[in-house]
Amino acid sequence: xxxxxxxxxxxxxxxxxxxxxxxxxxxxxxxxxxxxxxxxxxxxxxxxxxxxxxxxxxxxxxxxxxxxxxxxxxxxxxxxxxxxxxxxxxxxxxxxxxxxxxxxxxxxxxxxxxxxxxxxxxxxxxxxxxxxxxxxxxxxxxxxxxxxxxxxxxxxxxxxxxxxxxxxx
Numbered sequence: 729x730x731x732x733x734x735x736x737x738x739x740x741x742x743x744x745x746x747x748x749x750x751x752x753x754x755x756x757x758x759x760x761x762x763x764x765x766x767x768x769x770x771x772x773x774x775x776x777x778x779x780x781x782x783x784x785x786x787x788x789x790x791x792x793x794x795x796x797x798x799x800x801x802x803x804x805x806x807x808x809x810x811x812x813x814x815x816x817x818x819x820x821x822x823x824x825x826x827x828x829x830x831x832x833x834x835x836x837x838x839x840x841x842x843x844x845x846x847x848x849x850x851x852x853x854x855x856x857x858x859x860x861x862x863x864x865x866x867x868x869x870x871x872x873x874x875x876x877x878x879x880x881x882x883x884x885x886x887x888x889x890x891x892x893x894x895x896x897x
Contacts, residue, residue, distance in 0.1 A: 741779040752779045753786065754817070763790075787828060851893055858889045 743749035746764075750757045764773055768789050771777055832838035866885055870878045 742776040743779055743782075744776045746775070749775065749777050749779070749782065753782055754820070787831075851896065855889060855893045858892070859886075862886070862889075 741752070743752050746757055746760050750760045753760070763769055764771075766789075768785075770785070771782065829838060862882070862885055866881055869881050873881070
């Protein structure tokens, strides 16, 4: 089996046809043609295309459902791949997902579940402490006051605690 020569212009991988582009971005030709009809397709319709630029566009502009759907269409047409090729494709997809995850972490758009859990636990502990300190903090303010004033003071302090919790204080 002959291997197709990789086309590079000044060291940058390019695709010269829709078929070539579809193969290099691991999508079906019909999917690539659909992309070219999109308003956010900022590339020439006839090529050649810089493969990295197209992959960056895919990551930035395509929603996850579209990516998954196009991968499924692509895979369904290539179901007769050998086990080694399938394993390589799966490894490449995993690397792509990990790269996307790393980029989101670097941008601050994705944080670990442990970080979220620790932050939420601190917030819950702050609310618990504020509620437990409530009797001491309002004792002087409600001493000798009528019931409706006591209710108002307690209501106000509890609302303040809840408001602070909601704002992350």
